[in-house]
Amino acid sequence: MSVSEITGTTQTRPSQRRRLLVLAICCMSLLIVSLDTTVLNVALPSMRREFHTGVAGMQWTVDAYTLVLASLLILAGSTADRIGRRKVFKTGLVLFTLGSVLCSLAPNLESLVAFRMLQAIGGSMLNPVAMSIITNTFTDPRERARAIGAWGAVVGISMAAGPVVGGLLVETVGWRSIFWINVPVGLTALLLTWRYVPESRAPKPRRADPVGQLLVITLLGSLTYAIIEAPTTGPATLLPFAALAAAALTALVLYEPRRPEPLIDLCFFRSAPFSGATVIAISSFAALSGFLFLNTLYLQDVRGLTALQAGLYMLPMAALTFLCAPLSGRLVAGRGPRLPLIVAGTSMAACGLLFAAFEAETSTPLLFTGYVLFGLGFGMVNAPITNTAVSGMPRSQAGVAAAVASTSRQTGATLGVAVIGSVLAAGTGAAGHATGFVEAARPAWWIITACALTVLAVGLATSGRWARETARRTAQRLESADTHPTADDSRA
Structure with a gap:
C-alpha cells in the first residue's frame, strides 16, 4: 500500500516538521476532551449546590458525556475511515466547541446533561480519529510509539492542569467558566487542522452498520x-x-x-493483546473515574476544602501521571508493554488498598501516598493500551481499532462513575450527605483495588510470546479479508 493510498493527498512521506505539527494538533483535541473531565470533577459540588441535586444528578453530569462518547466512538472511527479523517475531525471540533458554549449557559441540570451529550457527539469524532491520523502519519513503529507516549503525556497535562485550573475558575468566576477554556483551544485546533492535517481514508471503506x-x-x-x-x-x-x-x-x-463489514469486528478479539488491552482499558479507566469522583466529593464535602484547594491536593497524582506517561511510551517502544502494565497494576492496587484497608483519607501522609501511587500507575497504563490496540493491525483498520480502544476507555469511565457513585449513594443516602463518607466509600475502594488487580493479571497474561503470536495471526487474517472480500465469510 502506497503512502498516496493512505493519505490521499501526497505522494511523499510528510516531513518531520509536518508530522510534529499533526501530532500537536491531535494532542490539542485530546487536551480539551481530557481537560473537560478533570475540570468538571472539581466543579461537581458547586453544580450540585446550584441545581439542588444529589449524587445521582452528579453521576449523570459525568456519565451523559462518557456514555454518548462510548456509544459513538466506533461509528466515528469507521466513518472517518470511509469519508475522510480530516473531515470528521473538523466536524468534531466544531460540535465539541459549540457544546462547550451551550454547557456554560445551561439553566438547569437537564439542559446541562443534554448539552454534555452534544459535547460528547463532537468528542467521539476527535480522539479515535486523531489516533488514526497519528497512526497513518507516523509509520515507523518506534516513532509511532514515541508519538503515542507524547499523546499519553497530554492526559497527564490535563490531569495536572484540570483540577487547579478548574478550582481557580470555580472560585473566581463560577463553575460555568470551566467550559470556556475549550473554546479558544478548539478554534485554534480547527484552524490548524484546516491548514496542516492532510486528508486520509481507508483504501477499502467499511459500510455503515x-x-x-x-x-x-x-x-x-x-x-x-x-x-x-x-x-x-x-x-x-x-x-x-x-x-x-x-x-x-x-x-x-x-x-x-x-455482517461482511460489522461495526465491531469480533475477529479483532482473536488477538490476545488486543482483547487484553480492551479489558485493561475498561478496568483502569473505571478505577480512574471512580478515584476522581470519590476524592472530589470527599475533599470538598468532608474536609471542607475549596475547589482550588481540592485541585492542589490532587496535584501529586496528576504530576506523576504527567511524568510517567512519556516514560511508559519509551518503555513500550523499547521493551514492550509488559513492564509498564506490571507497574501500573501494582501501583494502582496499592493505592486502592491504602484507602480500602487503612482509611487513607483520614491521614494526610497516607492520602498523599495514595495519590502518588495512583498517579504512577495510571501514568504507566495508557501507552500500552493504545500501542497494543493499533500496533500489528492493518492500517486500513486503524480507525476502527483505535475507536475500540477509546470505546473501552470511555466504557470504563462510564461504569466507574456509575458503580462507584451508586455504592457511595447507597452508603450515605441519595442526597450524598458527608456523614459516614469514609465508611460508605470503603466498598468502592475495594472495587477500585479489584480493577487494578485485573490490570496486573490481564497484563501478565496477554503480553507474552503466545499472545504476540495470536496478534500476528489476527493481523494476517484481517489483511487477507481486506485483500479478498470473500474471506469475510470465514470470519463469521
Missing part, C-alpha cells in the same frame, strides 16, 4: 441507567434494564459476525 450501532447504544445506555438509578428506585429499575442490556449484548454477539 445501523443495527449494530443501535445495539451498542442500547447495551451501554440500559446498563448505565440501571446502575445509577438502582440505589433510589431499587430492583424495579435494575432488573428490566439489566435484562435489556443482556439482550442487547446477546444480539450484538450473534448479529455482528454475520
